[in-house]
Amino acid sequence: ELDPLPPLTPDFLRVLNRVCEQCYSDFAPDDLENGVRELILQDLESFVRRQFAGARLQLFGSSKNGFGFRQSDLDICMVLEGKETMDDFDCINIIKGLARQLKKHPGLKNILPITTAKVPIVKFYHIRTGLEGDISLYNTLALHNTRLLASYAAIDRRVKILCYIMKVFAKMCDIGDASRGSLSSYAYTLMVLFFLQQRNPPVIPVLQEIYDGKTKPEVLVDGWNVYFFDDLKTLPRHWPQYGKNTETVGELWLGLLRFYTEDFDFREHVVCIRQHARLTTFNKQWTSKYIVIEDPFDLNHNLGAGLSRRSMINFYVTFFVNCTLLSQFFCFFFMFLHFCHQ
Numbered sequence: 001e002l003d004p005l006p007p008l009t010p011d012f013l014r015v016l017n018r019v020c021e022q023c024y025s026d027f028a029p030d031d032l033e034n035g036v037r038e039l040i041l042q043d044l045e046s047f048v049r050r051q052f053a054g055a056r057l058q059l060f061g062s063s064k065n066g067f068g069f070r071q072s073d074l075d076i077c078m079v080l081e082g083k084e085t086m087d088d089f090d091c092i093n094i095i096k097g098l099a100r101q102l103k104k105h106p107g108l109k110n111i112l113p114i115t116t117a118k119v120p121i122v123k124f125y126h127i128r129t130g131l132e133g134d135i136s137l138y139n140t141l142a143l144h145n146t147r148l149l150a151s152y153a154a155i156d157r158r159v160k161i162l163c164y165i166m167k168v169f170a171k172m173c174d175i176g177d178a179s180r181g182s183l184s185s186y187a188y189t190l191m192v193l194f195f196l197q198q199r200n201p202p203v204i205p206v207l208q209e210i211y212d213g214k215t216k217p218e219v220l221v222d223g224w225n226v227y228f229f230d231d232l233k234t235l236p237r238h239w240p241q242y243g244k245n246t247e248t249v250g251e252l253w254l255g256l257l258r259f260y261t262e263d264f265d266f267r268e269h270v271v272c273i274r275q276h277a278r279l280t281t282f283n284k285q286w287t288s289k290y291i292v293i294e295d296p297f298d299l300n301h302n303l304g305a306g307l308s309r310r311s312m313i314n315f316y317v318t319f320f321v322n323c324t325l326l327s328q329f330f331c332f333f334f335m336f337l338h339f340c341h342q
């Protein structure tokens, strides 16, 4: 049995809540910064078109899903007009050609094609803004999961704030860099959404389970059903629990930490945001080394699979130490963060 948390006085909760809200307003980009991202995209598109006529570039990831920081990278997906799909061989060749082309762009540096990854990309650095970015090809499912995340972010502002805190927390504790064997930002976001769906009463619904009529509509992309309910204006009519949860962001954050340290069984449970019923690692036939996080559309994709042993130890230590023993620590941690940022 775990010791109960130290008493959470109203004062403590009030400060915690303020710091959580502050964390969001400190890190969120404003309209101007979002506009700059669009301008960079347009400039790149017209530049790339000189070599690849019919190229179309589109932003996705945190520039579009509502959980972006000022310094978040630019995730860009490129497609060629009139071409539905592309095989791996062509993909790699185009990535190489794209890298050669981008090297001629005076506003960019550090061009690096990465053709061995699951999704081949060209990385670049945009000199004037200091933003990093990468361009991938035909990353269609990512465009859809970006839209899904954006819809969750739009339902309730607490969703946005909590996802921010989680990302800041992961980055500050150095457990948020997928290229170094940790979980990706995307995986942490899914963990927050899952918690908010499982909360009682829930803060957000399972959008993939809401539909009119008897059967779930089917919208196939790369062989997966990417349907979800996106008519948010009518959500209150379709989801009876709308607005029932009135907890503050601070309460929810502590709830999240307790959820992943006390309720969630890392060996048996799956972080799965596409259905409300609990899914187990046994159902999925996925042997989990550490944590299993199912992609909402690509059901064969376990986002926890790339986790290294070292990262997982960091992850556990960070969560358990901070959550169960020193919940007060968080208050100071975020205040510290806040003051550092000023």
Ligand code: CTP
Binding pocket: 060, 061, 062, 063, 065, 067, 068, 069, 072, 073, 075, 141, 142, 143, 145, 146, 178, 184, 185, 186, 303
């Ligand atoms: N993505 C994915 N599967 C993964 C990793 C990423 O589909 N295993 C997609 C998601 O759409 C994600 C996007 O790629 O939003 C960008 O990933 P990443 O840059 O890691 O996360 P962001 O959400 O953009 O967060 P950050 O602010 O840290 O860049």
Ligand code: MG
Binding pocket: 061, 062, 063, 072, 073, 074, 075
């Ligand atoms: Mg990103």
